[in-house]
Amino acid sequence: MARIAILGATGYTALELLKILARHPQAEVVAATTRQDSKPHISEIHPSLTGLFDLRCTALTPEQTGHLCDIAFCCLPHTASMEAVPQLLDAGCRVVDLSADYRLKDPGVYEKWYEHIHTDPTRLSTTVYGLPEIYADRIRTADLVANPGCYTSTCILALAPLLAEKLIEPTGIIIDAKSGISGAGRTLKLSNLFSECNESVTAYSIGKHRHTPEIEQILSDIGGVSVQVAFNPHLMPMDRGIFCSIYPRLEGQHTQAQLLEVYRQFYAGQPFIRVVDQIPTTKDVSFTNFCDITVRFNRDQLVVFAAIDNLIKGASGVAIQNMNLMLGLDQRMGMLKC
Numbered sequence: 001m002a003r004i005a006i007l008g009a010t011g012y013t014a015l016e017l018l019k020i021l022a023r024h025p026q027a028e029v030v031a032a033t034t035r036q037d038s039k040p041h042i043s044e045i046h047p048s049l050t051g052l053f054d055l056r057c058t059a060l061t062p063e064q065t066g067h068l069c070d071i072a073f074c075c076l077p078h079t080a081s082m083e084a085v086p087q088l089l090d091a092g093c094r095v096v097d098l099s100a101d102y103r104l105k106d107p108g109v110y111e112k113w114y115e116h117i118h119t120d121p122t123r124l125s126t127t128v129y130g131l132p133e134i135y136a137d138r139i140r141t142a143d144l145v146a147n148p149g150c151y152t153s154t155c156i157l158a159l160a161p162l163l164a165e166k167l168i169e170p171t172g173i174i175i176d177a178k179s180g181i182s183g184a185g186r187t188l189k190l191s192n193l194f195s196e197c198n199e200s201v202t203a204y205s206i207g208k209h210r211h212t213p214e215i216e217q218i219l220s221d222i223g224g225v226s227v228q229v230a231f232n233p234h235l236m237p238m239d240r241g242i243f244c245s246i247y248p249r250l251e252g253q254h255t256q257a258q259l260l261e262v263y264r265q266f267y268a269g270q271p272f273i274r275v276v277d278q279i280p281t282t283k284d285v286s287f288t289n290f291c292d293i294t295v296r297f298n299r300d301q302l303v304v305f306a307a308i309d310n311l312i313k314g315a316s317g318v319a320i321q322n323m324n325l326m327l328g329l330d331q332r333m334g335m336l337k338c
Contacts, residue, residue: 002327005031005065005093007084008075009057013098015046016316017073022052024320024334026327031068032057066091071323074098082120085144094326095144096319102127102146103214113210129218130322132331133157133270139325147322148218150314151177151211151233154242156218157273157291158306161266163223167259168248168302173229175215176247179310180240180282203234240311241282246304259295259302271332272313272321280307289317289335 004021006014009032021027032042034057042057043050062084065072072088074081074097081099088095104110107121118124128142129135131153139145148156155175162168178201212231219227236243260275267273272289280292285307293306308314321331 002027002071002323003030003069004028004323005033005069005072006075007033007062007065007072007088008077008080009034009042010045011075012311013315013319014073014075015048016311017075017319018042018046018049018053020316020320020334022049026329026333027323029053029055031060031065033060033065035059062087063091066093069093071096071326073319073323078114079116082118086120086123089143094142096130096147096322096326097144098147098315098319100149100210100214102144103129103148103152104217109213109217113208113213130318131156131218132318132321132325133267133273134160134218134222136325136331139322140328142326145322145326147315147319149211149214150242150308150310151179151209151231151244152214152218153314153318154244154291154306154308155211155215155229155231155246156222158244158246158293158304159219159248160222161263162248162259162304163219163225163227164266165262166223167251167254167262169251170220170223170225171228172249173227174247175229175231176234176245177232178234178236178241178243180236180238180242198237201234201236203232206232209233238282240309241286241307242310242314243280243282243307244305246306248302248304250302256295256297263293263295272317272335279305282307282309285309285313287312289313289321 004027021029039056042053042055066088071094078099081097081101105124107118110118127144127146128138130145130147216227263275274290274292276292276294286309289312291308291313296303324331324333
């Protein structure tokens with residue numbers, strides 16, 4: 001039985017982690033941390049967990065937490081994880097970090113996009129990117145796994161087969177991405193208030209969204225060539241979900257059926273990728289760890305469609321996949337069958 005700790009237990013990703021861990025046969029949650037001194041019961045923070053855990057949140061240091069567990073999920077904000085992760089690793093536990101602090105290999109790129117100097121830069125080059133469909137072999141032996149962002153998981157999974165097989169041009173890729181409100185986290189923000197976002201759709205962070213360099217970094221690694229994307233995110237008036245319409249420029253002549261077969265072969269044996277004939281919807285994948293993908297032609301323009309649940313496949317579900325691989329378990333363990 002693996003001993004599990006969660007740092008930063010008050011957010012949405014921590015809640016989804018705990019829901020999955022409650023039914024996981026090989027994991028026991030031994031610690032959950034919060035900055036609150038009152039030591040609230042986990043059910044006070046997340047009432048939906050009532051009866052599932054007898055666990056109080058504490059203000060343990062990362063070092064103290066690391067001594068208690070085999071694997072720690074770090075659900076801290078960006079720039080806070082880089083302070084905690086070294087202490088966790090030094091205490092002897094392995095880490096799945098759900099922040100962006102270890103996703104980018106170049107500390108200069110991190111500083112540019114996150115406007116913060118990285119305090120643990122030497123570890124960036126050895127951190128394993130936690131996308132099991134691409135890097136499973138590396139994840140199995142890793143001490144530190146950088147969990148992907150929600151937009152990035154969707155975009156990378158949607159484009160990986162085409163870039164790996166050299167079927168599209170690596171530049172001029174347009175990504176039209178849409179996310180539910182929970183993608184912005186649980187922190188109170190004016191733009192996320194019901195009266196602000198209900199019955200409204202808006203684009204945001206055009207040309208400066210922080211997932212852009214992450215998408216380009218991993219796709220460049222997959223394709224073996226520098227990849228550039230125009231990433232355009234939109235906020236949708238729904239609780240959860242990511243839907244991407246992606247417009248790459250096709251190399252050569254290929255039919256829709258041929259391209260779908262490329263996807264099916266590339267993802268053969270991957271339990272959470274569904275290459276579908278119909279155009280997916282966010283409801284098809286809501287509350288699951290699936291990523292649904294298909295392709296279409298609009299006249300001569302190839303369009304790739306992909307959908308995930310941003311809190312599951314885009315965060316906590318893939319984190320559990322990573323944990324399972326690190327423990328030598330079937331990556332499906334603890335996941336719902338549906």
